[in-house]
Each structure stands twice: as C-alpha cells, then as structure tokens.
Amino acid sequence: MTVYFIGAGPGDPELITVKGQRLIRTCPVILYAGSLVPDAVLSGHSAASVVNTADLHLDEIIALLEAAHARGQDVARVHSGDPSLYGAIGEQIRRLNALAIPYEIVPGVTAAAACAASLGCEFTLPGISQTVILTRFATKTSMPEGEQLADLARHRATMAIHLGVRHIERIAADLIPHYGEQCPVAVIFRASWPDEEKVLGTLADIAGKVLEKGIERTALIVVGYVLNAEGFTDSSLYRKPV
Template sequence: MAAEVVFVGAGPGDPELITLKGQKALERAERVIYAGSLVNPALLDHCRPGIPLHDSSALTLEEVVEIMVSGAKKGEYVVRLHTGDPSLYGAIQEQMDRLSQEKIPFSVIPGVSSVFAAAAALEREFTLPAVSQTLILTRLAGRTPVPEKENLAALARHGASMAIFLSVQEIGQVVESLRSGYPASTPAAVVYKASWPDQKILRGTLADIEEQVQREGVRKTAQILVGDFLTSPYSRSKLYDPGFSHGYRQGKAE
C-alpha cells in the first residue's frame, strides 16, 4: 500500500454522516490519529483490528506530525481524522505544510460540518429568497484572535444569515456584539451537539437566547445561528417556478 497521509472529515457526530469515501479511508488505514475530544469513537469501528490508534486531544502539533511522518515513512496509509469538515477550524493547514516540508504525500476528504447538521436539526435553509443569500461562518475572538475587520459587531451589520462556531461559552459577549447590527427581535438558535443522541435545540431571539443558554448550562460543542432565515416568510424559489425559464425547462406564461 502506498505511503500517504489522508485528512478525513468525520462529520458532526452521527457516525452515519461520514462520507463513503471517508469511511473507506478508515477501513483501509494502517494508522489513525483522531481528535478524541470531538470525534465520535463509534467511527473507529470502521478500522481494522489491531492498527495503531492515536488520540490527538493531548498532543502538540509536533507530536501529531511526528506520528504521521513516521508512519508514512514506513510505507503506511495514515488517516488523520478531524471532526466536521477539516477545512473549518480544523488547524490542518499547519499540518499539511509540515508534511509538504517532509515531502510526504497527502490528500483531504471533506466532511459534513456541524453548521449544516445544525441547520438540518432546525429544519431551516440558510439562503432563503428575499430573506438572505449570504451565510457568514465565523467565531468570537478567544485565545485564537480574530482580525479586527472580522469582529462580530462588524459582520452583524450585513444582516446576513450567520453561524458562529466555538463561542457559546461567551454567549453574553456574542449577543452584545451582534446587537450592534441586528435588532433584539432577530431570531437566534443554539444547537448543542448537532446530530448526536444528546442533541439539544434552543430557539429564541437575541433578546432571550443568552438566558436560555445559561439556564440549560450549554458551555461547549454548540452552534449559534442568527438571522431572519430561522423564522421569516420568504419568496418562492425561481428555480421551480413554472413561469421561470432556464436551460432545462421553458417557463409557462400564466
């Protein structure tokens, strides 16, 4: 088997939400490094018995890279299993750059992000005609800084649909920042552990979502969703409007 490191998106939690390609990579793997604090351990059942499994939750970048490099240099097919989609807050760029420096071949298999699992749980569409055609994915500044031009208050002024990662532990600060751009009546929701068996959904507005989060004790592993897409009336899609013509259908005049 050719030596390679493959970054795999594990999906949001439900083990059935990993892609088929990601599952096949786990079945083929000769070594797996997984984000133990977030990845559903049931996904490791796809691995062959006896292969080395490394929980990266207590490891440094250097230690993770050393495991990947040493495995690949032995000719192994190494899987680096990240939660959700690895391109979003996955810290994979620094890993890929180290692998490039070591001349280790690698590839990426995308996954289902928790932001989309949260929308599915709420049964809502982010991009509703005449409501919002833009979705902002962001986070509150913490130990990882956020560029000033991307602070929540500045982004809120767009009035677009917004999904906020890694920030529910500072829900008060999140709401305060958002209120500079959205009215207090703006719909808001928090989805805790989207797609997991203990998933929890909180619905409200910017006026009361902080109180709900504090009452329920949600402190991590949650998506904050904000915008009129959560409740507002919307226009019918042109794509399926009988009077709308496109490359596959001629519209019918009323």
Template sequence: MIAVYFIGAGPGDPDLITVKGKNIVEKADVIIYAGSLVNKDILNCRKDSSELHNSASMTLEEVIETIEKGVKENKLVARVHTGDPSIYGAIREQIDRLDELNIKSKVIPGVSSFVASAAALNKEFTLPDVSQSVICTRLEGRTPVPELESLEKLASHKSSMAIFLSIQMMDKVVEKLLTHYDENTPVAVVQKATWPDEKIVEGTLKDISKKVEEADIRKTAQILVGNFLGDKYSLSKLYDKNFSHEYRDAKK
C-alpha cells in the same frame, strides 16, 4: 502516492462520515483522531491491527512525527478531524509540515456542524429576499480574530450567520450582534448536532442568553443567527411556473 488522508468525520453521527472517508478509515494502518470532538464510534470500522492515536493530548510536532513514522513504515495514515477539516480544523499547518517532508496528503471533505445544525432545525440559510449569504465566524477569545472580522462588523451585513466556538461567551456574542441586528432577530443554538444527546434552544437575541443558561449549554454548540430562521420569505424562481430556464419553459 498519497500516504496521508485528512478526513472530515462529520458532526457526530457515524453515518454522516462520507463513504470515501469511511473507506480510508477501514484501510488505515495508523489513525490519528481529534478525540475531544470526534465520535469514537466512527472508528469502529477500523481494522484490529491499526494504531490509534488521540491527538487531543498531542502537540503539532508529535502529530507530524507519528505521521512521518507511519509513512516511513509504508503505512496508510488517516488523520481524522471532526466536521469538515477546512473550517477551524488546523490542517494547513499540518499539511505544510508534511510538504516540507515530501509527504503527499489529500483532504476528504466532511459535513460541517453548521450545516448539520441547520438540518436539525429543518432550515435553509439562503432564502429569497431574506439572505443569500452565510457568514461562518467565531468570537475572539484566546484565539484572536482579525480586526476587520470582528463580530460587530460582520453583523452589519445582517446576513445568515453561523458562529462557532463561542457558546461559552453567549452574553458577549449577543452584545456584539445587537449593534446591528434587531433584538427580535431569531437565534437558534444547537449543541452536539446529530449526536444522540443533541440539544436545541430557540429564541431571539433578546432572550437567547437566558435560555442557553437554563439549558446548561456550555460547549460544542453552534449559534445560528438571522431571519432565515423566521417564517417570512419569497418563493424561489427555481420552481416558479412563470419562470423559464435552461431545463424548463415558463407555463402559460
């Protein structure tokens, strides 16, 4: 029996939590949510009797203790993370601890902020003859990144890129990207995608730092980089009348 659910609550808009995730929140007896990022309106559907814990001020040990206590009391526990918990969610360390305690858990995926940001821009990361790969990464800060995943090395691929947790170091981000991307490469910064106070700044590597500073964007923002943000691309084969596939013959 699953006693603990790790739920991706989405990027912010309460309507963007999955139906499955919302169903668990509605039933949960104990809810532990990442209060620094999760929109608390997402929890409005919880039952009045549920316990609510904000993990922003909790240690890993305290989170595990709270979950273990709930499970021992035969309570359903919802561990609510922002976006999709598989990306910078720090869930593996929690799941492994629970496994050691023979507590079964399940992950319910959510909408990540990087895809929510692309949606806010009405853009597609993978355009024919532009980019067919998306790199999700971050700049090293207090948390290091492996040497082979340094931003300048990843930039050498010139693929579509979504940079998390780095907006406070925008100048450094630009400096590293310019080792491979042209200074006229388009860049978009989306702060709090899907929230009521969402903010979007668009520019190029040449001017984006100044625009971000003028917009006073300092945290909770995605940095999207690449020519997928531009206007030049080839049409896909998927709907090409001259291209046949399993479901459609080419038109003559």
C-alpha cells in the same frame, strides 16, 4: 503513502462520506481527535495503530505521521466536521510540505449543515438572506482586522458562530445593533449526537436561556431571520414557466 485529512462529520456516524469511511476502514494507521470524533466513526477499521491525538501537541502528531511515512503506511487523520473549517490542519499541512509527505483532504459534513438539518430550515432564502457567514468568537486567537462580529453583522446575513457559546451574552450585545433584539437565534449543542440539545430564542433573551440550560461548549450559534421566515419569495429554480 498518503496522509488523508478526513472530515468525520458533526457526530452522527452515518454523516461521513463513503470515501472517508472507506479510508478509515482500510488505512493501517488512524490518528483521530478523540474529544470530538465518536468511537462509532472508527467502527470496522482494521488499523494496526489507532491513536487518540486529543492530548498530543503538534510536534508529537507530526512525529507519528513522519514515522508512518517511513514505514510506507497510509494514515487516516480524522477530524470532526469538515477539516478545512477550524480543523487546525493548516499547520499540519505546512509541516508535511516541509517533509515532502503527500496528503489529501477528504471533505466532511459541517456542523452548520447538521444544525440546519436539525432546525429543519434553509439558511439561504430569497429576499431574506443569500449569504451564510461562518465565523468564530475571538478568544485565544484574535480575529483579523474587519472580521469582528460587529463588522460581519452589518451584512445581516445568516451567521453561524463557532466556539463562542460561553460568551453568548457578549455576542448578542455585538449583534443587536445590526440585527435587532427580536432576531431569532438558535444554539445547538452537539448537533446530530444522541445528546443533542437546542435552545431557541431571540438576541434579547438567548443568553439567559443558554445559561439556564447550562450549555458551555461544543455548540454552534445560528443567527438570522431565516430561522422564522414565512413570507419569503419562492426561488426561481422551480418557478412555473409562463
């Protein structure tokens, strides 16, 4: 028996790995984050037990995993995006280790990757940015020392900010001293979903545009000069031999 932490991808049901899809269709038990994983991702399953864990607390989830283990049933534990990024699997894994229940992580397409695809751009361009910072805005969970947005912004790298769109004005204020007011920003609501929306602007005006659009959740904020770069150097990967 194994608990499979499966990354369902950002929303588009075709953006899931072959392995993840196979496990969802064959595991006898499915536990999924219903608020973020579309029903279409579960299409074709033959599970006897399918549980939406959106309203369950950790103890209840672990009890379901423990019961499946006692029955010898594999579990597809389905998370949105990639489970290793803000998937809250760490505390589940800690409990499984204590119970000696085997688990495996199946990677998924990240929200950041879906946003890059939607924007039609590359997040790493020679001479512009060779680093991508994936982070979040501190709300209920505080950030460790040195990981405040202002600390990270000093690198002027491409930045993808999760869980912060309601605080876009404060985020812009933290970033402007490092990136400048005219640094391009994209806010992507539900990337790859049918109702996806994009708001494009600069650090100077993005807060007003997001407020006007009414986006308050389930959005990623992408900041960086790669979003409108033109005069960057070609990479050496496809350079013509001399």
